[in-house]
Amino acid sequence: MRHDLAADRVRREPVADSDATATDSAAVSDLSTGIGCRDLRVHAGGRELLSAPELHVASGRTLAVLGPNGAGKSTLLRALGLLSSHRVSGQILLDGRPATRSLMRDAIAAVLQRPILRRGTVAANVISGLRFRGMSRREARIRAWPWIEALGLAPLADRDARSLSIGEAQRVSITRALAVGPRVLLLDEPFSGLDSTTRADLLADLRAALTGQPTATILVTHDREEALALAEDTALLIDGRIRQHGPTAQVLDHPSDADTARLLGYTNLLPPALTGRTLTLAARPEHTQLLLDPSDSHAVQTDDVRVVTGTLRRTVALGIATRVDVDTSTGPLTCLHPGDVLTTELPPIGSHVRVRIRHARSLITAD
Numbered sequence: 001m002r003h004d005l006a007a008d009r010v011r012r013e014p015v016a017d018s019d020a021t022a023t024d025s026a027a028v029s030d031l032s033t034g035i036g037c038r039d040l041r042v043h044a045g046g047r048e049l050l051s052a053p054e055l056h057v058a059s060g061r062t063l064a065v066l067g068p069n070g071a072g073k074s075t076l077l078r079a080l081g082l083l084s085s086h087r088v089s090g091q092i093l094l095d096g097r098p099a100t101r102s103l104m105r106d107a108i109a110a111v112l113q114r115p116i117l118r119r120g121t122v123a124a125n126v127i128s129g130l131r132f133r134g135m136s137r138r139e140a141r142i143r144a145w146p147w148i149e150a151l152g153l154a155p156l157a158d159r160d161a162r163s164l165s166i167g168e169a170q171r172v173s174i175t176r177a178l179a180v181g182p183r184v185l186l187l188d189e190p191f192s193g194l195d196s197t198t199r200a201d202l203l204a205d206l207r208a209a210l211t212g213q214p215t216a217t218i219l220v221t222h223d224r225e226e227a228l229a230l231a232e233d234t235a236l237l238i239d240g241r242i243r244q245h246g247p248t249a250q251v252l253d254h255p256s257d258a259d260t261a262r263l264l265g266y267t268n269l270l271p272p273a274l275t276g277r278t279l280t281l282a283a284r285p286e287h288t289q290l291l292l293d294p295s296d297s298h299a300v301q302t303d304d305v306r307v308v309t310g311t312l313r314r315t316v317a318l319g320i321a322t323r324v325d326v327d328t329s330t331g332p333l334t335c336l337h338p339g340d341v342l343t344t345e346l347p348p349i350g351s352h353v354r355v356r357i358r359h360a361r362s363l364i365t366a367d
């Protein structure tokens with residue numbers, strides 16, 4: 001099925017060639033395909049919302065733009081798609097050339113946080129994107145049907161779109177976007193309102209559907225799991241600036257400073273005064289654990305393991321884990337023990353305790 005879809009897309013989009021679908025590192029630097037920008041700046045309300053000196057997503061690749069609320073993720077997406085109502089300067093590139101509104105309109109499809117469906121059936125909604133681009137009803141149906149099947153919507157094809165659950169509606173919205181064969185797919189937090197199972201299924205189906213397609217995809221999200229599931233590359237956006245950009249697994253596991261550490265779940269910051277190291281370290285709570293046995297051999301410090309001391313402040317049973325908060329001389333630490341830790345195993349609140357930290361990452365700045 002996906003092979004047919006890919007072949008079909010190449011027939012419709014002569015600009016796409018086999019190089020454009022490559023997923024090796026060469027594709028990352030291929031500036032002649034996909035979407036990108038140079039010296040992009042966005043201003044509104046008398047301040048700069050975004051500054052992106054350079055960003056590029058090649059055809060066949062997916063970039064996740066990960067950032068906290070208000071970081072400028074939607075601002076970036078809208079500016080790249082020439083959809084912004086703000087003051088935008090700089091250059092937007094489409095397949096290596098300066099983009100115009102009409103070129104961009106033909107090239108992109110967007111999926112937003114809340115699916116917007118028209119009246120009519122699921123099938124009518126999916127083909128509406130193609131109809132909007134001037135295709136006859138018959139041809140649009142022929143083009144759209146493989147996507148309806150690939151995204152598992154065939155059993156719902158004749159259902160009234162207004163009767164769908166939010167997860168089903170978002171699936172329709174994504175299928176409609178894929179069916180037009182966009183050269184650029186912009187996804188603005190499309191999974192954020194979905195329960196975890198629905199979200200995981202849709203992410204997996206979308207990833208499979210995009211594989212082999214000459215589409216440059218940008219996913220805006222604040223969720224690390226979504227970035228991991230969908231994107232080969234990730235950019236971390238904080239306060240309107242791209243702080244890190246690279247292969248997803250590498251970016252997610254190597255925060256460079258305190259802000260990116262917090263964004264990536266490395267919420268325990270350990271200053272040099274606490275660890276004796278020259279740089280601040282950052283660690284995830286799940287890699288930070290109370291040493292329950294005073295003679296524990298795991299207490300040995302190595303390059304990868306630090307042991308620090310503090311005072312036990314509180315414990316919270318979370319069902320799948322037990323959270324233990326410890327106050328150190330330089331600030332609080334959060335430990336996460338898998339499963340239930342019996343309260344009888346824990347020292348009393350206020351006790352002097354030792355905490356073992358593994359997989360800590362050095363931050364470039366000592367903040």
Ligand SMILES: Nc1ncnc2c1ncn2[C@@H]1O[C@H](COP(=O)(O)OP(=O)(O)OP(=O)(O)O)[C@@H](O)[C@H]1O
Binds near residue numbers: 044045067070073075
């Ligand atoms: N018209 C405007 N005038 C002034 N500031 C604005 C305007 N529109 C947006 N902003 C600000 O721009 C910043 C970035 O907003 P944006 O919606 O791009 O963030 P985001 O990362 O997508 O956030 P979220 O995850 O909450 O959707 C925010 O601080 C927002 O308040």
